[in-house]
Amino acid sequence: MSSNSVVKKIKKANFTWRIVVSLVLIGATLLIAFLLIPQHTKYYTARENIFSLPCNTYKVDKYYKGKTYSIYDWFAENKDGKFYIAPVQDKNEEDYYLIVYIPKKYEAKAETIMDQTYEYMDSGDDSVLTEYISCNGYVTDVNAKTSQFLDQYFDAISAPQAVRERVCSKMFVMVPLSKVLASEGTAYIALCLIMLVCALITPLTGLTGSYLKPLKKKLSAENMTLEDLDNEFSNTLFTYGNIQVSKDHIIQIGATPTIFPIKDIVWIYPSKMNQVNSAPIYRGIFMTRYHQCFQLNVKNQAEADSLCQNVHKLQSRALYGYVIENSTMYYKHFNELIDHVYNQSDAPSEDSEATSPVVPAPSEAPASPFVPVSHSIPAQNQEGSSASPFAPGNSENVLPDTISESFTSGLPDPTKKE
Numbered sequence: 001m002s003s004n005s006v007v008k009k010i011k012k013a014n015f016t017w018r019i020v021v022s023l024v025l026i027g028a029t030l031l032i033a034f035l036l037i038p039q040h041t042k043y044y045t046a047r048e049n050i051f052s053l054p055c056n057t058y059k060v061d062k063y064y065k066g067k068t069y070s071i072y073d074w075f076a077e078n079k080d081g082k083f084y085i086a087p088v089q090d091k092n093e094e095d096y097y098l099i100v101y102i103p104k105k106y107e108a109k110a111e112t113i114m115d116q117t118y119e120y121m122d123s124g125d126d127s128v129l130t131e132y133i134s135c136n137g138y139v140t141d142v143n144a145k146t147s148q149f150l151d152q153y154f155d156a157i158s159a160p161q162a163v164r165e166r167v168c169s170k171m172f173v174m175v176p177l178s179k180v181l182a183s184e185g186t187a188y189i190a191l192c193l194i195m196l197v198c199a200l201i202t203p204l205t206g207l208t209g210s211y212l213k214p215l216k217k218k219l220s221a222e223n224m225t226l227e228d229l230d231n232e233f234s235n236t237l238f239t240y241g242n243i244q245v246s247k248d249h250i251i252q253i254g255a256t257p258t259i260f261p262i263k264d265i266v267w268i269y270p271s272k273m274n275q276v277n278s279a280p281i282y283r284g285i286f287m288t289r290y291h292q293c294f295q296l297n298v299k300n301q302a303e304a305d306s307l308c309q310n311v312h313k314l315q316s317r318a319l320y321g322y323v324i325e326n327s328t329m330y331y332k333h334f335n336e337l338i339d340h341v342y343n344q345s346d347a348p349s350e351d352s353e354a355t356s357p358v359v360p361a362p363s364e365a366p367a368s369p370f371v372p373v374s375h376s377i378p379a380q381n382q383e384g385s386s387a388s389p390f391a392p393g394n395s396e397n398v399l400p401d402t403i404s405e406s407f408t409s410g411l412p413d414p415t416k417k418e
Contacts, residue, residue, distance in 0.1 A: 006233040006244065007226045009253045010215070013242075017255035018206045025199035029192045037192070041185035043136045043175065050139070054091040055098060055168040058139045066137045066174050068100065069129040070117040071110055075153035076146065080104060081174075083146060088168065097163070099142060099150065099171035106133050106174075137174040146171065215257055222261065229259075238310050240303050243284075243296050245311060250286070252296050264288040265315045266341050267330050269322040270304035271295070284308045285322075287330060289338055317341045 038045075042063040050064035058064075068086050076083040081103040088098040102110055112131045119128045154164055180186065212226070219229060229249075238245040242253040245262075252258040267287035274280050284307040286294040298304050312320050318341060319326040329337050 014255040043180040058170040076149035267319040
C-alpha cells in the first residue's frame with residue numbers, strides 16, 4: 001500500500017481520531033478523580049470509629065465510621081429513624097452520652113443491641129456484645145428541638161443532673177450503606193471507571209477495521225473493493241485539503257470518510273455560511289439523484305468555487321449555482337431534472353453553432369421549467385445575477401424558454417441506480 005493510498009490515509013485519520021478521543025477521556029477522568037471525587041467521597045474516606053474516640057474531639061461535618069455494640073435507649077423519632085443514646089468517653093475517660101441518629105432500617109437490630117447492652121451491664125460479661133451496627137455517618141451539632149426531646153426523656157426517667165451534664169454537644173448521624181452507594185461520590189467513581197475503560201478500548205477497537213465497513217458497503221454497491229478505490233485515486237484529478245476528486249468519485253478523507261459517485265450529482269453550488277462570533281464556513285454542496293446532500297468543507301471561497309466548478313466539468317449537465325430556478329427545479333421538477341441529466345442528448349442541431357443548444361420555437365412546446373440564466377458566477381456572490389441550470393458558459397449560451405414534449409417522457413426511477 002503506497003504512501004498516497006486513500007485507504008491508508010483513512011486508517012491513519014481514524015487512528016489519530018481514536019487516540020485524540022482516548023486522551024480526552026483520560027484527561028476528563030483525571031479531572032473528575034482529582035477535583036470532584038474528593039468532595040463527594042467522604043463516606044469512603046472515613047477511618048475513625050466515633051465510638052472509640054473522645055467525644056470532645058468530634059469535628060462537625062467530618063465523616064466517621066459508626067460501629068456500635070452498645071445502646072442505652074431511644075428518646076425521639078421521625079419518619080426516617082430514631083434518636084438513640086450510646087455510651088462514649090471524653091479525653092479523661094469519663095463516661096459521656098452520645099446522641100446517635102439511626103435509620104429505621106436498623107431499628108430491629110438496635111433493639112437487639114439495647115437488650116445485649118443491659119445484659120452486659122448486669123453480668124459484666126463482654127462476650128454477650130455480639131450484635132453491632134456498622135455504618136458511616138457524620139457529626140453535627142445538637143439542635144434545640146432534639147435537646148428538648150432529650151430533656152423530656154430525662155424528666156420521664158428522673159435522670160440526675162450529673163447525667164444530663166454528660167451529654168455530648170455533638171451528635172452522630174448514621175448514613176445507610178445503600179445511600180452511600182447511591183451517592184454522587186459513587187456515581188463519579190463509576191463514571192471514571194467507565195471513561196477509563198472507554199479510553200483503553202477506543203484505540204484497540206480501531207485494530208478490527210470495523211470503521212471501514214460502511215465504506216466497503218458503499219463500494220460493493222458499485223462492484224468495487226478497497227483496492228479498486230486505491231487504484232482509482234492513484235490518479236487524483238483535484239485535491240482540496242482532505243477532499244480528493246477522481247474521474248468517477250469524490251472522497252473526503254477522515255475517521256469516517258464521505259464518498260459518492262460524480263455521476264449521481266444533479267445539482268452543484270458553492271456555499272458560504274456566516275457565523276456571528278467566528279469565521280465563515282465555506283462548502284461545496286452536491287445534491288444527488290437519490291436526494292442525498294453532501295456538504296464538503298473547504299478553506300475559503302476560492303476553494304469552494306474551484307471545487308464546484310471542477311466537479312461540474314465532470315458532470316456538466318448538472319445544475320450549477322444556488323438560484324431560485326435551480327431550487328425550484330430540484331424540489332418541484334425533479335423528474336424533469338433527472339431526465340435532462342441522464343436521458344437528453346447534448347448533440348446540437350445542424351443549423352446551430354457548436355456552443356449553443358437547440359432552441360425550439362415557443363409555439364412548438366409548452367413552457368420549460370428550465371429558465372435561461374447566466375451562471376458563470378454563483379448567485380450568492382453576484383448581486384442581480386442567476387446561475388445557469390446547465391453547463392457554465394457565457395451569457396449567450398443559454399437554454400430556451402421551452403422544451404420539447406418528449407422532454408418529460410421516459411423518466412427513470414430516481415430511487416434506483418442505473
